[in-house]
Amino acid sequence: MSAAPELDVQPVLRAEDVVVRFGGLTALAGIDVTVPPASLIGLVGPNGAGKSTLFGVASGLLKPTRGRVFLDGQDVTDISPQARARLGLARTFQQPEMFMGLTVRQHLILAHRVREQRSRLWKDMFNAAGFRRGDPSEKERVDKLLELLSLKDVADALVDTLPLGTTRLVEVGRALASSPKVVLLDEPLSGLDANEAARLAQALSRTVKDEGISLLLVEHDVAMVLKLCSHIFVLDFGQLIAEGVPDTVRNDPAVKAAYLGDSPIGDHLETHPTQDAEAPA
Numbered sequence: 001m002s003a004a005p006e007l008d009v010q011p012v013l014r015a016e017d018v019v020v021r022f023g024g025l026t027a028l029a030g031i032d033v034t035v036p037p038a039s040l041i042g043l044v045g046p047n048g049a050g051k052s053t054l055f056g057v058a059s060g061l062l063k064p065t066r067g068r069v070f071l072d073g074q075d076v077t078d079i080s081p082q083a084r085a086r087l088g089l090a091r092t093f094q095q096p097e098m099f100m101g102l103t104v105r106q107h108l109i110l111a112h113r114v115r116e117q118r119s120r121l122w123k124d125m126f127n128a129a130g131f132r133r134g135d136p137s138e139k140e141r142v143d144k145l146l147e148l149l150s151l152k153d154v155a156d157a158l159v160d161t162l163p164l165g166t167t168r169l170v171e172v173g174r175a176l177a178s179s180p181k182v183v184l185l186d187e188p189l190s191g192l193d194a195n196e197a198a199r200l201a202q203a204l205s206r207t208v209k210d211e212g213i214s215l216l217l218v219e220h221d222v223a224m225v226l227k228l229c230s231h232i233f234v235l236d237f238g239q240l241i242a243e244g245v246p247d248t249v250r251n252d253p254a255v256k257a258a259y260l261g262d263s264p265i266g267d268h269l270e271t272h273p274t275q276d277a278e279a280p281a
Contacts, residue, residue: 018067027053038212042229049235088181096171098159105155111177165196182214
């Protein structure tokens with residue numbers, strides 16, 4: 001396994017020696033994952049590898065048996081998901097959770113106000129007359145995200161009228177509207193056709209380049225991860241079996257064994273099922 005890259009700057013997210021046990025099952029065994037600023041990092045592995053468990057620990061939904069989580073240098077292991085969100089961590093989920101009856105623009109406005117204007121958010125939620133007008137900085141931020149994610153043409157469309165690929169873009173936009181430092185993306189390409197996946201992949205690359213936000217991507221489409229990410233961590237049965245740049249991971253014998261024996265990783269890889277199975281129900 002290749003060594004982790006030397007960082008000249010403080011990582012925006014770091015999981016250090018993370019162990020998670022569910023009874024007699026060890027779901028994660030001493031995992032170290034580092035996400036530098038303004039980077040797109042991949043986290044891959046077969047079903048049951050521990051990916052969703054690590055996301056749970058990083059986001060605060062799961063307490064590690066051992067190990068620490070640091071956000072922008074601050075130890076956040078013992079604080080809530082809500083507190084981590086206020087410090088700059090956002091997350092998407094495998095199944096997008098949208099507010100039916102609201103437009104794309106309104107979803108981004110709500111997310112922006114959660115971070116910037118919490119008292120105003122509740123007034124908006126319970127105001128029968130609809131959303132109150134935002135200040136110029138809010139409109140500028142929302143318009144920028146709509147442009148970044150190619151959502152301008154559907155900005156005023158209700159989310160329940162949109163195809164899945166566009167809905168996933170809205171979910172990413174909602175995460176970005178909270179002005180995070182890092183976003184955990186849980187299988188954002190799941191269920192998308194080739195065109196939708198390519199559109200979302202382009203949006204993720206633009207996000208890192210234009211916004212300077214770091215993305216940690218869990219995805220079963222390893223070929224896409226190899227194409228998008230600058231550094232990739234590979235889990236298998238709760239162990240970190242490889243890490244490095246895409247070419248290093250593609251040619252790693254342990255990664256080949258975990259997926260397809262001696263077949264080239266990413267060349268003919270089929271998309272795996274979308275649900276991790278390591279955590280108990």
